[in-house]
Amino acid sequence: MSNMEKYVLITGASSGIGREISVQISQQYNLILHGRDRQKLESVKQDCNHQSVVMIWQNDLNDIGNIEISLKEFIKANKISVSAFVHSAGYMKMLPLKATNLKILNETMNINLFSAILISKVLANKVVNGSDLSRIVFISSNISNFGSKAFSSYAASKSALDGFMRCLAVELAPNVRVNSVLPGGVRTSMTEAIYENPQVIERMKAQYPLGLGETSDIANAVGFLLSDQSRWVTGQQITVDGGRTINITG
C-alpha cells in the first residue's frame, strides 16, 4: 500500500457545506469530490488548493444498489486508498406527515443514511482500501436530538445516522475515529426553501443566540475532527448551531 496516496472522500461536495469543506481541507489533503453533477464538481476543483490532487467520483447516492460497486471500481481504477470519509451529501424535504410518501422516505434514507453506511463498509474493507481508513465524519443535523414540524423524515434519517455513528465508533476503534457534526440552519442550496420567506429569516435570527451561521463554521469543526488534535474524540455528536438547541427563550 505504500505507493498509494492518501485521500479524503467528501460526498455532496458540489455545493453548500460539502463544497466549503472541500475547499478548506484541500490545503492539507488530497481529495475525492463526490456529487451528481460533474460540471459543478469541476468548478469546486478549481477553487481547491492546486497543490493537492483532486479527483472526481460522479455518482448518484439515490441509486443505492450501485454505490458499493461504483466506489470499489473507483478506488481500484485510480490505484488509491481513502484515509478519511466526510459524508456531507444531504436530502431535505420539509413535509407534514400526511404528505410523506415512500418515494421521498426512500430518497431521504438513501442519501442521508444508507449511502453513509455502505460507503463506510467499502472503506473499512481491507481488501478494497487497505488499512488506511482512520477518520469518518458525518454531517448530521441539530434536529437529530430534537423535534420540529414537517421535519419527520429528515430528522429520522439524521437520528439514525448518529445511531450508526456511535456503533461504528465502537466497532472500528481504535483504528478509525467516527464522529458527527450537527449543524444548525446554514443557508445553502439544500435549505434555500426555508429562507425564501423574510419573516422566517427574522424568526430564525431570534432563535440563534449567536445569529445565523456560515458554511465555514461547519467546515472548521470538520477540519478539527479530521486532524490529530481530536485523536481521543470518537462516537460524539459535535453540535455547531450558534446555541439554537440549548435556547428555550427564543
Added chain:
Amino acid sequence: MNSGINPYSLSGKKILVTGAASGIGRSTSWILSKLGADLLLIDLNETGLNETISKCATKAIGIVVDLTDTTTLKEKISIAVKELGLLNGLAHIAGKPSMVPLKAITQKSCIDIFNINTYSAIELSKIFSNRTIFSGESGSIVFISSVYGLVGSAANIAYAASKAALHGVTKSLAIELAPKKIRVNCIAPGFVETNMLEKSSSLFNEEYKNNISKLHPLGLGQPEDISYSIAFLLSDAAKWITGSIMSVDGGFTAQ
C-alpha cells in the same frame, strides 16, 4: 482557510487558565502558548505554576490564589490584566476529585467539592465577563466537567453532582452571555492519565487501571487530548459553537 487565515490560531488572544500548575491545566497552557496566546495562569501550587510559566513560548503571568477565596480573586485578576491586557478567553480547568460512598458523605465535603468544581466556574465567569476584564472580542469560556457529569458510577456522588451542575451553568451562561459576544462551552473528559487520577486511584491496583482503560475504546487519554479541544473551542474556528457539552473521552460515552 479563506484568504490564508488560520481560524485555529490563537495569535493575539489573551487567555486565563486555572489549574495551570499540573496535568491538563499545564499541557493546555503550553499548547495555547504554542498557538500564540498570551496567558494569565492561576494555581495554588506556586512551584508547579512557575515550572509551567518557564516553558511558555509567549507572555505568561502567574497568580497564586485559592479559587474559592472570592474576596481576593477579582482584585488579583484585575491587577494581572492591567499588565497583560484585556482577556478574550477563560479555560477553567482546576478541579478536585472525590470518591466517597453515600454513607460517608457529609454536607461539608459536598460543599467543598461544589465550591471548587462548580462555584469557582460561576465566580470566574462573573469576573471574566466584566468589561474591565473582557476585551469585548472573540469571547470564549471553556469549562472542564467529566464523563461522570453524564453517566453514573458508585461512590462518586459529590463529584458527579458538581460536574453535572457545570453542564447547567454552561447552557444558562451561553444564553446569558451571547449578547456580550462570549461563547460558553464545556468539555467532558474521560479518564486522562494525570496526577489527579493517580491520587484517586492509588488505593487500587493495576487491574483497576486496566478495567478503566477498557471502558475507553481508544484507551486512556493524555492531557493534550483535552488541551487541543480546549484550544479549538477558544479559537475563532468555533465561533458558532456555544452551550455545547463536548465529550473528549476516547469513545467512553459512545458505548
